[in-house]
Amino acid sequence: MLRGLRCVRCGERTGLRYDTSGCSGCRAAGVPSALVADHGLSGVDGPALWAEWSRRRPGLWSHHELLPVDAAKAVTLAEGATPLLELDEGVLLKDERRNPTGSFKDRFFTTAVSWAREAGASTVAVASSGNAGVAAAAYAAAAGLESVVVTTGEISGTSSGLVRRFGGRLLFGDTPEQRWAILREHADEWTVLTNTSEVPVSSLWVGIEGYKTIAYEIVRDLGDVPEVVLAPVSRGDGFAGMWLGFQELRELGVVSRTPRMVAVERYPSLSRALREGAEPPPAGDVAGPVEATSISNPQATVMSLRVIRESGGTAVACTDADLHEAAERLGRAGVGVELSSAAGLVGIDALRRDSLLEPGDRAVALVTSHAANQPGTLR
Known part of the structure; x- marks a missing residue:
């Protein structure tokens, strides 16, 4: 089923590789771009596969048919199967704090x-x-x-x-x-296993495959695709992995559409790229220390930019002050998050302010990490 790899930018297909340098053609053209897994799904009975998954005990490896490793040889600590928490009307949190080390x-x-x-x-x-x-x-x-x-x-x-x-x-x-x-x-x-390029590309495609399961779980728990999915983004491995998962479910006929993907970033790299039509995204200006260290890379990736463009989504830039305010609001709802993990709520505020959420839209914000993972930012 795994045919090889494809470039997120030019679509060039290649055999399996296990480095993080990305597409050689795009790198030569000055636009370093990631390689992701290319699964052949045309012969797969999607509804039957989905029904089989639904009969299994929830967890990341319950979706092993679309993962690049033999599940019998998996190194697992019982990750995945994280809940959706309802925050307010139309807003849900995908609570990745529940994973074994407290993050996605x-x-x-x-x-x-x-x-x-x-x-x-x-x-x-x-x-x-x-x-x-x-x-x-x-x-x-x-x-x-x-x-x-x-x-x-x-x-x-x-x-x-x-x-x-x-x-x-x-x-x-x-x-x-x-x-x-x-x-x-x-x-x-x-x-x-992670990025090695000074113009960021991505981490190893094998690990990005694990993030697809976030999309599978969201659809399983909602019974459908939400209108919007928001995530904190630095380089965007998880952001891209979720998008791959939603795309696969549509190709398999499990769902009929995909969500708009919204990247919430500490530096306005993707925001500038969308505004200026730039590729790769430009680096943001670094001015002083940043508390939201998990999304502190000033230059985003072509991979994340492509997710936004393909999904009809957008990017929202935020400050540490924005994130502190959002984290405090989540705390008052009983949800303790690492500072960067409050980014989805900042993004929802921005979408509402700009009238980009319609009445009845469901928005899922990815909560990536527990507050205990970054106690130094607690006030």
């Missing part, structure tokens, strides 16, 4: 680390200053693999302590870009 990154690393172990890796490596590093170390530990998290001095004591608790090794670069250089330098000895 577990969906990426259950698939990526499962593949790495099956491929014979001994050490997996990532660039991260937060949730991805913690999840990578946890799943590597569960798989019996070594892990290396390349980070900067901005990593919190909570994240660094958890990485070490799971047996991970921390290496430090002076800048985010230096992290990627370290990963490139050691690519022959480590199995690298």
Whole structure:
């Protein structure tokens, strides 16, 4: 069923590759673009597959037919099957705080680390200053693999302590870009799972496949597709993975339409790209420290931009102050989130202000991480 990979920008198809450099043709043209899985679904009985999934115990690996790893060999900590919480009329939260390490990154690393172990890796490596590093170390530990998290001095004591608790090794670069250089330098000895490009491209496509299951679960729990899905976006691996999942369900005939995808970003990279018709998205100006570290990459990806354009969605830029206000509102509803995870609520406010949500529209905001993962931003 997995035919190979395709470029999100030019559509060029290629065989399976396990690096994060993206499409060679688009890179040569100066527009580094991601490669994602290309599943052949034309011969699949979609309604029958959906019925089979509905009979299984909920969880990420219950959708194994459209995942790139043998489920019998999966490294799993019982991730997925996270609930939809109703916030107010028409607004639901996809609560990814319920995953084993408290964030949606577990969906990426259950698939990526499962593949790495099956491929014979001994050490997996990532660039991260937060949730991805913690999840990578946890799943590597569960798989019996070594892990290396390349980070900067901005990593919190909570994240660094958890990485070490799971047996991970921390290496430090002076800048985010230096992290990627370290990963490139050691690519022959480590199995690298996250972005390595200074103009960001994406993490490894195998892990992005895990994020598709968020879309499957939203449709399962709603019984249909919401009109809008909003997510905090930096490079947008999860954003793109959800979009792939919705597209697959439409191709399989399980649903008849797809949602508008809305990226909520700390820097206005995607917002500028949409306004100016730019590709790749331009980098935003960095002015001082950012508290919303999970979405603090100033330059977005072609992959995220393509999701917005294909879905008829948009991008919303926000400030730390916006996120604090939204996080406090969520807290008063009993939902404690990492600062970046409040971005979906900021996006809903913006859509309502601009009359982009119609009466009766259902909007699902992705809550990516628990407040306990970033206690330093609690006030």
